[in-house]
Amino acid sequence: xxxxxxxxxxxxxxxxxxxxxxxxxxGTSLGGHMPxxxxxxxxxxxxxxxxxxxxxxLPVAALMPRLARAAGKPTAEVNTTGLAVTDxxxxxxxxxxxxxTMALSETGATEAEKLAISQxxxxxxxxxxxxxxxxxxxxxxxxxxxxxARKLLASDHCAAVFGCWTSASRKAVLPVxxxxxxxxxxxxxxxxxxxxxxxxxxxxxATQQILAGLNWVNxxxxxxxxxxxxxxxxWPRTSNKIARKHIEGHxxxxxxxxxxxxxxxxxxxxxxxxxxxxSKPDVIYADVVGGSNVAFYKQLKAAGIDLKKQTLMxxxxxxxxxxxxxxxxxxxxxxxxxxxxxxxxxxxxxFVAAFKKMYGxxxxxxxxxQAAYLGPWLWKLTVEKAGSFDVDKVAAASSGIVFDKAPxxxxxxxxxxxxxxxxxxxxxxxxxxxxxxxxxTPDLIEPNPFPAGYQ
Amino acid sequence: MLFGYSLGDLGSIMAMQxxxxxxxxxxxxxxxxxxxxxxGQMGVINMAHGEFMILGAYVxxxxxxxxxxxxxSMFAASFAVGIVLAFFAAGLVGMxxxxxxIRHLYKRPLDTLLATWGLSxxxxxIYRSVFGAREVGVELPxxxxxxISVSNSIDIPINGIxxxxxTLMITIGIYLLIYRSxxxxxxxxxxxxxxxxxxxxxxxxxxxxYTFGIGCGIAGVAGSAFTMIGSxxxxxGQLYIVDTFLVVVFGGAGSLGGTIASAFTISQxxxxxxxxxxxxxxxxxVLLAVVGILMLRPQGLFVLKVRx
Numbered sequence: 001x002x003x004x005x006x007x008x009x010x011x012x013x014x015x016x017x018x019x020x021x022x023x024x025x026x027g028t029s030l031g032g033h034m035p036x037x038x039x040x041x042x043x044x045x046x047x048x049x050x051x052x053x054x055x056x057x058l059p060v061a062a063l064m065p066r067l068a069r070a071a072g073k074p075t076a077e078v079n080t081t082g083l084a085v086t087d088x089x090x091x092x093x094x095x096x097x098x099x100x101t102m103a104l105s106e107t108g109a110t111e112a113e114k115l116a117i118s119q120x121x122x123x124x125x126x127x128x129x130x131x132x133x134x135x136x137x138x139x140x141x142x143x144x145x146x147x148x149a150r151k152l153l154a155s156d157h158c159a160a161v162f163g164c165w166t167s168a169s170r171k172a173v174l175p176v177x178x179x180x181x182x183x184x185x186x187x188x189x190x191x192x193x194x195x196x197x198x199x200x201x202x203x204x205x206a207t208q209q210i211l212a213g214l215n216w217v218n219x220x221x222x223x224x225x226x227x228x229x230x231x232x233x234x235w236p237r238t239s240n241k242i243a244r245k246h247i248e249g250h251x252x253x254x255x256x257x258x259x260x261x262x263x264x265x266x267x268x269x270x271x272x273x274x275x276x277x278x279s280k281p282d283v284i285y286a287d288v289v290g291g292s293n294v295a296f297y298k299q300l301k302a303a304g305i306d307l308k309k310q311t312l313m314x315x316x317x318x319x320x321x322x323x324x325x326x327x328x329x330x331x332x333x334x335x336x337x338x339x340x341x342x343x344x345x346x347x348x349x350x351f352v353a354a355f356k357k358m359y360g361x362x363x364x365x366x367x368x369x370q371a372a373y374l375g376p377w378l379w380k381l382t383v384e385k386a387g388s389f390d391v392d393k394v395a396a397a398s399s400g401i402v403f404d405k406a407p408x409x410x411x412x413x414x415x416x417x418x419x420x421x422x423x424x425x426x427x428x429x430x431x432x433x434x435x436x437x438x439x440x441t442p443d444l445i446e447p448n449p450f451p452a453g454y455q
Numbered sequence: 456m457l458f459g460y461s462l463g464d465l466g467s468i469m470a471m472q473x474x475x476x477x478x479x480x481x482x483x484x485x486x487x488x489x490x491x492x493x494x495g496q497m498g499v500i501n502m503a504h505g506e507f508m509i510l511g512a513y514v515x516x517x518x519x520x521x522x523x524x525x526x527x528s529m530f531a532a533s534f535a536v537g538i539v540l541a542f543f544a545a546g547l548v549g550m551x552x553x554x555x556x557i558r559h560l561y562k563r564p565l566d567t568l569l570a571t572w573g574l575s576x577x578x579x580x581i582y583r584s585v586f587g588a589r590e591v592g593v594e595l596p597x598x599x600x601x602x603i604s605v606s607n608s609i610d611i612p613i614n615g616i617x618x619x620x621x622t623l624m625i626t627i628g629i630y631l632l633i634y635r636s637x638x639x640x641x642x643x644x645x646x647x648x649x650x651x652x653x654x655x656x657x658x659x660x661x662x663x664x665y666t667f668g669i670g671c672g673i674a675g676v677a678g679s680a681f682t683m684i685g686s687x688x689x690x691x692g693q694l695y696i697v698d699t700f701l702v703v704v705f706g707g708a709g710s711l712g713g714t715i716a717s718a719f720t721i722s723q724x725x726x727x728x729x730x731x732x733x734x735x736x737x738x739x740x741v742l743l744a745v746v747g748i749l750m751l752r753p754q755g756l757f758v759l760k761v762r763x
Contacts, residue, residue, distance in 0.1 A: 098588075099580065099583065100690065101690045101693070103583065103588035103689075103690075104588050104589055104590060104688055104689075104690070107587070107588045107589060232734070232735045259733075260733045260734055261733050261734055261735045262733075262734035262735060263734070263735055263738055265693070265694040266694075266734060267681075267684065267685040267686075267694055267695070268479055268482070268684075268725075268726075268729075270474075270475035270478060270479065270612075270615075270726070271472065271475050271726050271727075271729035271730045271734075271737075272729060272734060273475075274468065274471045274472055274475060274730065275730060277471070278464055278467070278468060290686075291590065291685065291686035291688060291690075291691050291694055292686075293686070294590060294685060294686030294687075295684055295685045295686060298600070298614075298683065298684055298685070299612070299684060301600055301601075302600055302601070302602055302612035302613065302614050302615065302683075302684075303602060303610055303612055304601075304602035304604060304610030304612075320589065321590075322592075323589055323590060323591070323592055324589065324590025324591065324592055324686050324687070324688065325590075325592065326592040326593075326594065327592075328597075328600075329600065
């Protein structure tokens with residue numbers, strides 16, 4: 001595929017790419033490479049060499065299938081808005097925290113995005129162009145995220161940006177993406193109540209993640225009473241609000257017997273564990289995040305609450321978190337999300353194998369990591385459908401994009417709201433740190449970021 | 456009936472909450488002791504205290520990894536060995552830091568604040584480069600994660616008991632060291648009058664170095680103990696630092712008794728309030744109360760009772 005563009009336009013732009021994808025360097029975060037202007041004159045000698053090579057390739061080109069030639073559409077045609085697209089490369093941004101408290105969570109997402117991009121490049125790139133990565137560090141600081149987003153769009157002219165993790169960072173960059181008309185692929189499951197032309201949400205919004213799990217635990221475990229506990233910020237509070245409305249409004253005879261919030265980073269849960277013990281809920285419903293998770297599950301266990309007997313459902317613990325918590329401390333708990341590393345399908349097996357090959361045998365893959373992996377692929381498919389890198393055309397073409405090679409199975413971008421249709425699954429944590437899938441919704445669940453009756 | 460609980464329940468509440476409060480007290484005291492020594496005896500505000508704790512936690516992690524790889528039969532001893540190693544590792548790093556950084560800044564207390572804060576960032580990034588940004592799970596001997604069931608509704612966590620025992624041992628050790636040993640006498644002499652102490656032949660630089668080292672070493676022990684209850688990640692030290700400073704400042708710098716009393720007050724207030732309010736509100740109320748009291752007594756609760 002790499003050589004398909006030799007044929008028709010030998011006069012432009014192969015100068016720095018004769019040796020194929022090997023010049024791609026991951027993590028070039030210095031922002032040193034400015035976008036190449038397509039009209040730049042190449043040095044005469046390489047120009048001549050390529051002219052000759054191009055002429056030599058002409059007979060071959062004539063035999064090539066039509067599709068292959070379409071991949072080499074002229075840059076002026078696929079890029080009318082000044083993005084960093086040359087005849088053989090397109091620049092994309094990765095914007096995650098590499099330092100600070102969120103680096104813990106965002107590492108997996110960064111790794112998955114790089115894996116997807118390297119796979120896309122190996123299979124011929126996007127519209128015949130190899131993806132170059134500019135990586136920036138959001139440093140777990142929301143104004144820094146906004147500043148780096150501005151840099152990626154205004155000075156690197158990235159065609160798409162894969163990034164952000166917390167809602168706070170997404171809220172910080174959203175105005176930048178809307179103002180400079182960029183494209184953001186956001187991987188985290190989040191609270192919903194947002195929709196933008198410039199963002200594709202590849203994680204689940206709250207109702208997708210929560211409702212099916214509550215229905216399951218109500219039906220399968222006969223759960224009637226719920227104790228909600230979360231970290232004190234927008235995502236757990238909104239999620240618990242949705243959970244409470246569902247429990248009290250849609251599940252017959254069910255009620256919430258307690259609701260508690262702890263500041264981010266809390267490490268002391270003994271008092272609330274006593275409260276839980278006394279109110280004897282059928283289900284502990286937990287959306288505690290970050291390092292607090294470790295403290296919460298260790299102290300639950302130490303207080304003699306056996307998760308094999310006491311049902312606990314969490315929407316915030318993925319395989320990533322279990323590494324810190326320790327499988328033996330959380331074994332038996334149920335997690336409700338769209339992806340588990342243990343999913344048994346060919347797509348996922350290939351994905352897990354590729355991920356481990358790149359990042360080592362001990363690497364684990366959580367829900368957000370998988371959702372981050374979808375971003376570059378969805379973008380590639382959308383660009384190819386639109387036949388253009390232009391953000392407006394990509395945004396418009398996003399509706400209905402189907403990616404059937406997704407590790408989670410089949411996903412489709414919603415026709416109207418830029419979220420994904422996806423299944424929701426319930427997994428039971430095992431002592432080895434993996435989840436055993438015990439339930440999966442039969443159908444894809446429609447994303448509904450503005451759920452009526454749940455606000 | 457009170458708050459919807461039966462009388463039997465209330466009994467269990469009292470027992471378990473009392474114990475939860477005691478555990479929190481031990482945790483706070485263990486965190487604060489190292490800082491209190493450094494702050495109280497040397498006047499240095501060590502912003503990297505949390506990172507020294509995490510150093511201890513990582514040493515414990517390495518120790519448990521080492522034991523499970525090479526000495527699986529001795530795994531039960533890994534934690535005890537980890538604590539001792541954590542003390543010496545954090546202590547030695549502390550002494551090095553004192554030699555390289557702190558001793559040049561004794562006359563500029565506010566600059567030590569900035570320098571140790573910078574140090575904390577450096578240490579965090581080193582942990583991130585060496586151990587990765589993700590949390591590591593410290594494997595502990597199984598019996599340490601269980602609980603003792605006293606009655607149907609009362610369970611006493613074993614790790615809580617271990618933290619309490621450790622805190623008790625270290626507090627007594629510090630007391631003996633500072634108030635009953637020759638070395639402690641020198642430390643107190645340096646605190647009271649550096650020039651005079653130097654004049655009578657006390658090597659003040661060495662006293663400073665060892666004091667800082669011991670403070671950091673105790674932080675390492677605390678971090679090691681907290682692998683039982685909390686997370687071990689490059690930035691986890693930040694989770695403890697606010698509470699630590701709260702305890703030390705509230706208790707009054709330079710007073711071991713003040714630190715103990717302050718840790719007790721804050722932990723009991725927090726633990727009780729958390730039961731009746733939500734976790735966030737409990738912290739707000741406690742912080743407000745501490746701020747209010749510090750406005751009335753800027754020196755902290757107990758400083759006046761200690762001879763300086």
